[in-house]
Amino acid sequence: MRTLRVLLAGSAGVGHQDHQAEMYAPGFAAHPGFRVVAEMMDPAELARPDVDVVSVCVPFERRVEVVTAALRAGKHVLVDKPVALTSGECAEIAAVAAETGLVCLPAYHQRFHxxxxxxxxxxxxxxxxxxxxxxxxxxxxxxxxxxxxxxxxxxxxxxxxxxxxxxxxxxxxxxxxxxxxxxxxxxxxxxxxxxxxxxxxxxxxxxxxxxxxxxxxxxxxxxxxxxxxxxxxxxxxxxxxxxxxxxxxxxxxxxxxxxxGTVHRMLTELHDAVTGGRPAELGPADALAALRxxxxxxxxIATGGVVHLDAREETSEHAERAGTR
The missing domain is CATH 3.30.360.10 (Dihydrodipicolinate Reductase; domain 2)
Structure with a gap:
């Protein structure tokens, strides 16, 4: 099995959570397809030649910046859930992932149960x-x-x-x-x-x-x-x-x-997608659907009524296009 080298980026999450220390770092260490080589101290490390995968758990205010920088540096990415706090930020990540063709896997590991x-x-x-x-x-x-x-x-x-x-x-x-x-x-x-x-x-x-x-x-x-x-x-x-x-x-x-467990199975999917040169089963589009x-x-909850997501998406996409003119 080819060993993929991992850079751990950040230890933040939702509220008090530290999924990097509690889930991903132990998961990578226990999986024969990965080897953790470093923890990120500086964003410049995203371009390290000895790194194949970046595990991103940086604070949400830096999430888009770090994920897109890792992708543009040629690294595949595992992103803690949620990928971002808004669908607009997630759409930015999805666009860069599509542009680079690299694996960007949001960590919704329960689907692998x-x-x-x-x-x-x-x-x-x-x-x-x-x-x-x-x-x-x-x-x-x-x-x-x-x-x-x-x-x-x-x-x-x-x-x-x-x-x-x-x-x-x-x-x-x-x-x-x-x-x-x-x-x-x-x-x-x-x-x-x-x-x-x-x-x-x-x-x-x-x-x-x-x-x-x-x-x-x-x-x-x-x-x-x-x-x-x-x-x-x-x-x-x-x-x-x-x-x-x-x-x-x-x-x-x-x-x-x-x-x-589910984290090991998720990492197996990440490994198979990277080494097989194929899209992962779970990707930015799934993270975007979850956030929408x-x-x-x-x-x-705020209005007490039914919300139609397709109408919200059309309104959001129209506003985004109008903002670029």
Whole structure:
């Protein structure tokens, strides 16, 4: 297996998160296809000749600058989620990725979960017929709020991206609700629970519940992660917390599986795309779709109405063209 050399750029994320230290650096170290060669101290290091891939977790105010600079320096990129805070910034990154033809993979690693992959294969094979409705639950027990962003930007895109991977049908409209369930939430803080009612192309509908709940006794992390797909010829239930073994310690309990986790599988896709000279399954267009959905949901929460994403995109693109004249 060809070894790709990795530069770690930054350690920032949504709120208190440090996915670089907690997920990506350990993931690269454990994967036989990668070797971490350095941590970025200066933007000039993006042009290092001994680097093939840059793992980007810089603060959002520098995200577009660093990702586009890495791409223009000839480096493939893994970008922490969300790729940017706005769809406009994400569109800038997508344009440079398309211009360079390099891999730019947003880290929505939950779509690589074996349960999600199995559901995707089953739907593609027609085992439930034509999908007409989907339900997704993505709930994490415990942990702190992600100031000032909230779980609409943090957790909900994991579920919506997985749904897109399973059904392959883009969202055209959204109605959203947001609230608080944790005891220490509220008081003007970011939402920790969101419900998204979505309409997809070809008339499929879906409901996504995502967020963070108070701690569950004896457990931590993902407490509910499942997808129910209803079709014209059957129903499929994919529970991403099973099969698994519950490992209990003095501090808490966690679920463990045999085999590789979602981050390892995502990095395998990154490696295969780079070494195979092909686009990655997951790219800037998927990140852009996720952010446009978040923005539409924000608008729906503010107005109390349904937001049509295609109309928002047309308005945004018209404004962008007008601004360049």
């Amino acid at each position: 074996p349960a999600v992959r199995a559901a995707r294969e089953a739907v593609a094979a027609g085992r439930v017929g034509l999908p007409w409705n989907a339900q997704a639950d993505f709930l994490v027990a415990g942990g702190g709020p992600v100031w000032p962003y909230g779980e609409l930007l943090n957790f909900a895109p994991y579920a919506t991206d997985a749904l897109h991977a399973i059904a392959g049908l883009p969202v055209v409209s959204v109605y959203a609700l947001a609230g608080h369930v944790a005891e220490d939430a509220g008081g003007g803080g970011p939402e920790d629970l969101v419900t998204l009612c979505l309409t997809h192309e070809r008339g499929m509908t879906s409901t996504v519940v995502a967020g963070r709940t108070p701690p569950v006794a004896g457990a931590r992390g993902l407490s509910l992660h499942r997808y129910r797909i209803s079709g014209s010829h059957g129903t499929l239930l994919a529970d991403a917390t099973r099969p698994g073994v519950v490992v209990r310690s003095e501090e808490a309990a966690r679920t463990a599986w045999a085999g590789h 959905l978040v923005e539409g949901a924000r608008e729906s």
